[in-house]
Amino acid sequence: MNKLQDWPEPIVRVQSLSDSGIPLIPERYVKPILQRPSVNPTTSNDVNIPVIDLARLYGDDHALRATILDQISIACREWGFFQVINHGVSPQLMDRAREVWRQFFHSPMEVKQAYANTPKTYEGYGSRLGVEKGAILDWSDYYFLHYLPLPLKDYNKWPAITADCRAVLDEYGKQLVELCGKLMKVLSINLGLGEEQLQNAFGGENIGACLRVNFYPKCPQPDLTLGLSSHSDPGGMTLLLPDSNVPGLQVRKDGNWITVKPVPHAFIVNIGDQIQVLSNATCKSVEHRVMVNSSEERLSLAFFYNPRSDIPIEPLKELVAPDRPPLYPAMTFDEYRLFIRMRGPCGKSQVESLKSPR
Ligand SMILES: O=C(O)CCC(=O)C(=O)O
Numbered sequence: 001m002n003k004l005q006d007w008p009e010p011i012v013r014v015q016s017l018s019d020s021g022i023p024l025i026p027e028r029y030v031k032p033i034l035q036r037p038s039v040n041p042t043t044s045n046d047v048n049i050p051v052i053d054l055a056r057l058y059g060d061d062h063a064l065r066a067t068i069l070d071q072i073s074i075a076c077r078e079w080g081f082f083q084v085i086n087h088g089v090s091p092q093l094m095d096r097a098r099e100v101w102r103q104f105f106h107s108p109m110e111v112k113q114a115y116a117n118t119p120k121t122y123e124g125y126g127s128r129l130g131v132e133k134g135a136i137l138d139w140s141d142y143y144f145l146h147y148l149p150l151p152l153k154d155y156n157k158w159p160a161i162t163a164d165c166r167a168v169l170d171e172y173g174k175q176l177v178e179l180c181g182k183l184m185k186v187l188s189i190n191l192g193l194g195e196e197q198l199q200n201a202f203g204g205e206n207i208g209a210c211l212r213v214n215f216y217p218k219c220p221q222p223d224l225t226l227g228l229s230s231h232s233d234p235g236g237m238t239l240l241l242p243d244s245n246v247p248g249l250q251v252r253k254d255g256n257w258i259t260v261k262p263v264p265h266a267f268i269v270n271i272g273d274q275i276q277v278l279s280n281a282t283c284k285s286v287e288h289r290v291m292v293n294s295s296e297e298r299l300s301l302a303f304f305y306n307p308r309s310d311i312p313i314e315p316l317k318e319l320v321a322p323d324r325p326p327l328y329p330a331m332t333f334d335e336y337r338l339f340i341r342m343r344g345p346c347g348k349s350q351v352e353s354l355k356s357p358r
Pocket residue numbers: 212214228233240242248249288289290299300302
């Protein structure tokens with residue numbers, strides 16, 4: 001745990017590097033050849049992750065509701081990713097939340113530095129994930145804050161750059177927790193469980209919810225690096241609000257990288273490792289990564305909905321059978337997330353390494 005007390009090297013803000021106008025990126029951001037975006041196959045532009053309309057999820061039309069459930073079930077099994085529209089979160093609030101964060105990242109450095117984070121909790125303004133000395137870094141800065149559980153929510157660790165900033169972020173968190181609750185019910189039913197069962201396995205009311213806002217500055221050599229290295233999300237479920245103008249998120253599908261084309265005011269939903277574990281791998285937590293570019297910065301808000309951090313998470317007994325043994329041992333989320341907090345994003349290596357030998 002001691003390793004998480006402080007960063008192993010002085011922190012360099014990627015935004016400062018970008019603003020300095022350097023023509024070449026420093027060696028520490030250059031990815032090994034096989035990880036570079038330029039050498040990985042990308043599928044044709046026509047392919048996109050499924051887009052699912054939630055408008056009639058709670059209507060009286062049972063056939064339509066069954067169709068929506070089905071679409072989500074297929075997306076969770078085959079893609080681990082989908083976009084939702086008509087999800088109930090206010091579009092004005094989504095725009096305002098983006099604006100607040102853009103304003104934060106464009107504030108003077110001394111304002112941002114007042115929120116500088118450490119690897120102990122990661123809360124605040126950061127520029128690296130993982131504490132391995134000498135690690136190759138990603139081309140991004142970020143801000144991380146907690147909504148739930150309530151004892152971890154600390155407004156003093158949230159930026160206060162405008163009068164309404166904390167109120168906007170608070171309301172954003174409230175509406176996203178509600179949406180996650182609805183999606184959890186859908187996932188639970190789709191797994192053949194009672195509506196509340198997945199949420200109960202997460203720890204009921206005492207779940208975790210946090211936000212990481214990713215800021216990807218312009219990069220003079222985008223072919224050599226990544227804004228965020230390939231990873232699967234360690235938590236339960238993620239609701240991503242991508243940049244409204246600049247693409248960059250890529251999702252792994254059948255060995256290829258698909259560039260996501262965001263639908264305006266949609267959320268990108270993805271399954272995290274904890275739901276893969278609870279569902280005994282019925283739902284897939286899928287690798288994704290972010291490309292950067294030389295002409296435009298990019299901003300995204302990743303909202304993580306996680307199980308309570310101190311209870312064992314293991315395949316639900318209803319999803320285990322003699323011909324379908326449990327694929328993963330029990331582990332708390334606190335133990336699980338130590339890995340990414342130490343090593344940073346590492347593909348799917350963690351959840352795969354847990355698989356029980358058969
Ligand atoms: O910026 C994006 O589009 C994706 C961000 C992401 O994958 C993450 O924050 O875990």
